[in-house]
Amino acid sequence: MRYVSTRGGTPAMSSAEAIKTGLAPDGGLFVPEGHPVLATGELSSLIGMTYKERAGFILSRYLTDFTESEIAMCVENAYGGTRFDKQGVAPLVHLDGRLSVLELWHGPTCAFKDVALQILPQFMTEAMKKTGENREIVILVATSGDTGKAALEGFADVPGTRIAVFYPDEGVSEVQKRQMITQEGSNVHVVGVSGNFDDTQTGVKRIFSDAALAEAMDRAGLVFSSANSINWGRLVPQIVYYFSAYADLCRENRIQCGDPVNFVVPTGNFGNILAAWYAMSMGLPVGRLICASNANHILTDFMETGVYDRRRDFHKTVSPSMDILISSNLERLLYEMSGKDAEKVASWMKSLSVTGAYNVGTEMKEHIAKLFYGGWTSEDDTLKTIHSVWKEHHYVADTHTAVALNVYNGYLAETNDKTVTVLVSTASPFKFSDSVAGALFGAGVLEGKDEFELLDLLSERTQWPVPAGLAGLRDREILHKVHATAEGMALTVSRLLGIIPAAEGEIHG
Ligand SMILES: *Cc1c(COP(=O)(O)O)cnc(C)c1O
Numbered sequence: 001m002r003y004v005s006t007r008g009g010t011p012a013m014s015s016a017e018a019i020k021t022g023l024a025p026d027g028g029l030f031v032p033e034g035h036p037v038l039a040t041g042e043l044s045s046l047i048g049m050t051y052k053e054r055a056g057f058i059l060s061r062y063l064t065d066f067t068e069s070e071i072a073m074c075v076e077n078a079y080g081g082t083r084f085d086k087q088g089v090a091p092l093v094h095l096d097g098r099l100s101v102l103e104l105w106h107g108p109t110c111a112f113k114d115v116a117l118q119i120l121p122q123f124m125t126e127a128m129k130k131t132g133e134n135r136e137i138v139i140l141v142a143t144s145g146d147t148g149k150a151a152l153e154g155f156a157d158v159p160g161t162r163i164a165v166f167y168p169d170e171g172v173s174e175v176q177k178r179q180m181i182t183q184e185g186s187n188v189h190v191v192g193v194s195g196n197f198d199d200t201q202t203g204v205k206r207i208f209s210d211a212a213l214a215e216a217m218d219r220a221g222l223v224f225s226s227a228n229s230i231n232w233g234r235l236v237p238q239i240v241y242y243f244s245a246y247a248d249l250c251r252e253n254r255i256q257c258g259d260p261v262n263f264v265v266p267t268g269n270f271g272n273i274l275a276a277w278y279a280m281s282m283g284l285p286v287g288r289l290i291c292a293s294n295a296n297h298i299l300t301d302f303m304e305t306g307v308y309d310r311r312r313d314f315h316k317t318v319s320p321s322m323d324i325l326i327s328s329n330l331e332r333l334l335y336e337m338s339g340k341d342a343e344k345v346a347s348w349m350k351s352l353s354v355t356g357a358y359n360v361g362t363e364m365k366e367h368i369a370k371l372f373y374g375g376w377t378s379e380d381d382t383l384k385t386i387h388s389v390w391k392e393h394h395y396v397a398d399t400h401t402a403v404a405l406n407v408y409n410g411y412l413a414e415t416n417d418k419t420v421t422v423l424v425s426t427a428s429p430f431k432f433s434d435s436v437a438g439a440l441f442g443a444g445v446l447e448g449k450d451e452f453e454l455l456d457l458l459s460e461r462t463q464w465p466v467p468a469g470l471a472g473l474r475d476r477e478i479l480h481k482v483h484a485t486a487e488g489m490a491l492t493v494s495r496l497l498g499i500i501p502a503a504e505g506e507i508h509g
Contacts (some may be wrong), residue, residue: 001064003030003232006335008342008348014065016127019120019233022226027347029332032231035281036061043283044257046247051089052079054247055119055240061282062236066126076121078237083108083118083153085468090115090241092248095393098418099408100254101401102245103425108153110428110467111146112272113322115241116234117154123233124225125160135223137262142204144197145176146321146427148190149183151227156185162253163227164189164493166484168200174451175431175473189496190480193489203489210490214410216499229271230328238275239282245422246284255420262289262421264411266404267291267299268299268322270329272424277333277371284373287419292407293376294319299327301376306365307346307356318382318435319399322426326352334360337367360446373415382406386429386439396440396462399432401425430470433458 003018004010009026018030046054055075057066063071079089085106093101107114124137139161141151148165155163167180169192180190193200205212208224217223242263250257263286265273273291282284293300295315302308310325318325328474335345338360348358360368378384385402389395397405404423411417429436433454436448441461449457452474459466484492496499 001036001062002033003344004033005029006031006331006342007346009346011210012192014130015063015232016065016130019123019231020131020133022228022231026346027349028342029230029329029335031332031335032062032232033260035278037238037281038283043243043246043285044250045255046243047251049247051244052076053301054244055237057509058240058243058282059236062239063123065130070126074126078119084114085104090244092245092252092422093395094254095395095423097254098261100245100249101395101420101423101425103239104241105398105428105467107150107433108469109146109149110431111150111458112424112426113146113150114153114238116229117147117150117227119154119237120231120233121155121158121161125457127157127233128160133223134436135221137161137225138217138222139225139227140204140207140493141165141227142197142201143167143172143180144320144323146431147227147229148172149176149179152180152183152185152188152190155227156183156188158187161224162187162189162497164191164496166191166193166200166204166489168193168195168197170195171197171200173432175433175455175470176472178476178478179469181478181480182473182481183479188480189482189493191489191492193481193486195486196481199486200489203484203486207250207490207493213490213494213499216494217497220497220499222497222499229412230268235271235275235278235329235332238272239278242276242279242284249420250421258285260285260419262287262417262419263291263424264290264292264404264408264421265424266322266400266426267293267320268324268327270299270327270333274332277336280371281336288411288417290408290411290421291372291374291405292404294322294363294372294382295374295376296323296325296381298325300374300376302330303365303369303372307357307359308352308359310352310357317379318400318432321400322403332433333368334364338364373411375410377403377406383435383439385409390462392414392416392439395427395443396436396458396464397425398427398429399435399440400427401429402439411427422469428467428470429464430455430458430467437461 005024005028007028104112
């Protein structure tokens with residue numbers, strides 16, 4: 001399988017090259033040239049497999065330049081051992097005969113990004129070997145919360161890599177910050193940046209485009225790379241859990257192998273739900289893909305009108321990982337759905353960057369609407385849904401999962417579609433314990449308590465255990481105290497990497 005750019009200006013590459021490169025040089029995203037459709041019988045063969053075997057099976061269809069044993073090693077290093085808790089990588093929990101929850105947050109950081117970020121470093125080091133790269137990779141991440149910690153956990157102590165995560169002072173929760181600044185590992189750096197997420201992201205982009213710094217890095221045997229969700233190596237492991245959920249439904253006789261299933265996905269950058277689309281393109285029987293948004297419902301509007309328009313207010317919500325106005329991975333869907341028309345995709349993306357909007361036209365909009373349903377949930381309804389699913393099913397949903405559940409309820413009311421449905425749950429409720437505890441027990445319980453005390457309160461009242469990755473966080477040693485201004489980020493990273501010597505007192509404080 002070779003990989004091409006959605007904008008058509010890059011020669012086809014192997015998966016190792018695509019993963020190492022990240023973003024295509026023409027600004028587009030790498031996509032597989034073809035769709036590896038499963039033969040009859042292959043789908044049902046997944047039923048008897050473990051998650052790791054299912055992962056090896058699906059990944060080998062896309063990473064055709066990796067040997068079977070290389071893939072098996074990547075899978076074992078990511079999903080073996082005790083990185084994920086004893087419930088496994090992607091367990092299904094049934095709410096009723098028709099609706100099951102796919103819990104993707106049993107990894108070390110309690111959010112679904114672990115599924116991809118545990119294995120990406122494995123792919124990356126293999127890809128470096130295969131492409132004859134002997135420099136050390138330095139992963140740079142700007143994070144608004146979940147990605148930074150998941151990337152740190154994935155890359156910590158992975159040979160041949162280093163990682164530097166920048167988080168904004170204004171913008172991450174106390175728990176998220178503590179998760180990052182207590183990170184262990186001999187190759188990790190964590191830096192607080194004055195400002196908000198946009199300032200931090202802009203700073204990282206500036207580092208990536210700093211030619212003098214790139215040259216100094218090269219002399220020191222280092223090269224920058226990104227662990228960001230547009231990398232094919234982050235998307236491909238997500239295809240696996242859609243097959244895995246389907247195989248589990250078959251195994252438990254909730255469906256007959258071959259029956260269609262709907263998936264509801266709480267969506268931000270469009271990566272997770274796009275992985276479901278790729279699973280479908282390989283022959284997974286899918287009825288409808290239900291795309292759930294919060295108050296930043298740019299995708300809902302797009303699916304309704306065919307117009308993607310980012311000229312709107314940005315809302316800070318209780319489901320912050322979905323607070324996104326540019327859903328980068330949508331570009332891949334547009335490429336596929338336009339019949340791989342790279343010229344059209346390039347013109348839409350140009351329009352987005354020049355005017356802030358693009359219009360895909362009626363035909364394309366209707367084409368997308370046959371498969372996708374878009375809906376969104378207000379802040380108030382998100383919290384009410386957390387309350388009602390607890391009352392009805394004794395299930396504790398996090399804010400992102402609740403957004404999806406409420407959209408699904410709206411979909412059911414509108415369509416009366418009785419198809420068996422999988423609701424993708426992207427974070428542990430403990431990760432957003434203030435919103436969840438407030439929704440379950442009233443805002444009064446929050447008074448006078450910090451986020452750490454709320455973890456315990458939520459656990460006591462629901463009898464759900466605090467996940468290992470969050471328990472004891474308050475008492476863990478703070479290992480990272482480096483701070484930078486947005487303008488000073490390049491200098492700080494140079495010093496941390498030892499490219500230029502640190503001047504006393506300049507970076508700590
Ligand atoms: C990142 C994230 C999402 C959004 O996923 P996309 O792949 O960007 O659509 C949803 N929920 C949580 C908890 C996340 O961390």
